[in-house]
Amino acid sequence: MEIPYTVETRPDTGLHNCKLGIWLFLASEVMLFGALFSTYIILRTGAVEWPHGELNVWLGMANTFILIGSSVTMVMAWASLKLNDFPKHRLYLIATFVLAGIFLVNKYFEYADHITRGELPSHSTFLAIYFTMTGLHGLHIVGGMVVMAYFAGPGAKMWKTKPEQFSNRIEATGLYWHFVDLVWIFLFPVLYLL
Amino acid sequence: MHSDPAEVKQTIRRYMMVGAALFVGTVITVAANQVHLIVPLAITVALIIATVKGSLVAAVFMHLSHEKKWIYGSLILTVAFFLVLMMLPLLTTADHIGTPIHEPSPTAEAGHEGH
Numbered sequence: 001m002e003i004p005y006t007v008e009t010r011p012d013t014g015l016h017n018c019k020l021g022i023w024l025f026l027a028s029e030v031m032l033f034g035a036l037f038s039t040y041i042i043l044r045t046g047a048v049e050w051p052h053g054e055l056n057v058w059l060g061m062a063n064t065f066i067l068i069g070s071s072v073t074m075v076m077a078w079a080s081l082k083l084n085d086f087p088k089h090r091l092y093l094i095a096t097f098v099l100a101g102i103f104l105v106n107k108y109f110e111y112a113d114h115i116t117r118g119e120l121p122s123h124s125t126f127l128a129i130y131f132t133m134t135g136l137h138g139l140h141i142v143g144g145m146v147v148m149a150y151f152a153g154p155g156a157k158m159w160k161t162k163p164e165q166f167s168n169r170i171e172a173t174g175l176y177w178h179f180v181d182l183v184w185i186f187l188f189p190v191l192y193l194l
Numbered sequence: 195m196h197s198d199p200a201e202v203k204q205t206i207r208r209y210m211m212v213g214a215a216l217f218v219g220t221v222i223t224v225a226a227n228q229v230h231l232i233v234p235l236a237i238t239v240a241l242i243i244a245t246v247k248g249s250l251v252a253a254v255f256m257h258l259s260h261e262k263k264w265i266y267g268s269l270i271l272t273v274a275f276f277l278v279l280m281m282l283p284l285l286t287t288a289d290h291i292g293t294p295i296h297e298p299s300p301t302a303e304a305g306h307e308g309h
Contacts, residue, residue, distance in 0.1 A: 013262065013264045014262045014263075014264070015262050015264055015265070019265070020264065020265075023265050023268055023269070024268060027268055027269065027271070027272040030272050030276055031272070031275060031276065031279065034275075034276045034279040034280065035279060037279075037280070038279045038280055038282050038283060041280070041283045042282075042283045042286055045283060045287075046286070057224060057227070061220060061224050064220045065217060065220060068213060068216045068217060068220065069213070071213070071216075071251065071255055072209060072210070072213040074255075075209050075255050076206065076209065079202055079205060079206050079209070082197045082202045083197075083199055083202050083203075174255070174256075175256055178251050178252075178255045178256045179256070181251060181255075182248050182251045182252065185216075185244050185247045185248050185251065186244050186248065188220075188223075188244075189223055189227075189240035189241070189243070189244050190240075193223065193224070193227040193236070193240055194233075194236060194237050194240055
């Protein structure tokens with residue numbers, strides 16, 4: 001039995017399964033990160049003092065540039081498929097994967113620096129929320145990289161047999177990736193600057 | 195599988211412009227932080243810039259500027275519940291359960307102990 005509406009849109013919603021599915025997933029992700037942002041507000045407003053300048057702003061800024069760049073390459077990967085240019089699509093997808101990797105390497109150096117100075121989550125409320133929020137965000141980066149690696153590698157076969165469905169999958173991957181970028185756009189000022 | 199090339203190329207130009215705007219927005223956020231504004235103002239400025247950047251990502255990269263009503267519907271619900279989550283911290287300050295309404299005065303307490 002074939003799953004319906006993988007490519008054609010449902011007459012009632014005007015959407016195919018993939019699009020509605022990824023948006024519902026992203027809605028649950030908004031609540032997940034929302035709970036953490038809410039926790040941050042409780043902890044910060046309840047704190048007698050809040051540390052400033054604990055984090056390396058320039059490294060955070062560099063990571064923001066990297067993630068914005070990766071969002072541009074991701075959307076270009078999808079647009080290349082719309083232009084029927086698969087080699088360019090793969091190039092952009094790999095570029096997104098590499099940028100995500102650079103982001104994680106930067107994060108590793110940042111974490112390593114904190115850990116060697118004994119600044120563990122147990123050290124302060126600020127560090128606890130910092131490691132929790134950036135750690136969860138980092139896990140989302142890893143998840144996105146796994147999906148990208150699949151579509152740049154074995155999953156790319158689908159382009160030859162079901163190009164429309166493959167394009168929809170890349171669009172869903174892109175929506176997820178832009179959401180990860182969007183979360184970082186708020187995490188950066190909240191944790192690094194304020 | 196392809197769309198109208200001219201239309202896609204125009205969309206790509208929009209993606210590039212939004213990408214550039216996001217880079218500029220990040221620079222402005224950090225520059226505003228270097229000015230050392232008072233904390234409430236600094237928070238307001240940083241969050242306004244972040245909201246503008248986030249809106250650009252959602253509207254253009256995530257194609258929310260021209261989506262179907264079912265997507266908007268699910269997002270409106272999400273935003274409503276997200277706002278409830280953000281308002282939850284207020285409950286911690288408004289919650290007076292367990293707090294004594296009238297504190298007994300020290301003199302009354304001393305008098306009571308004397309009996």
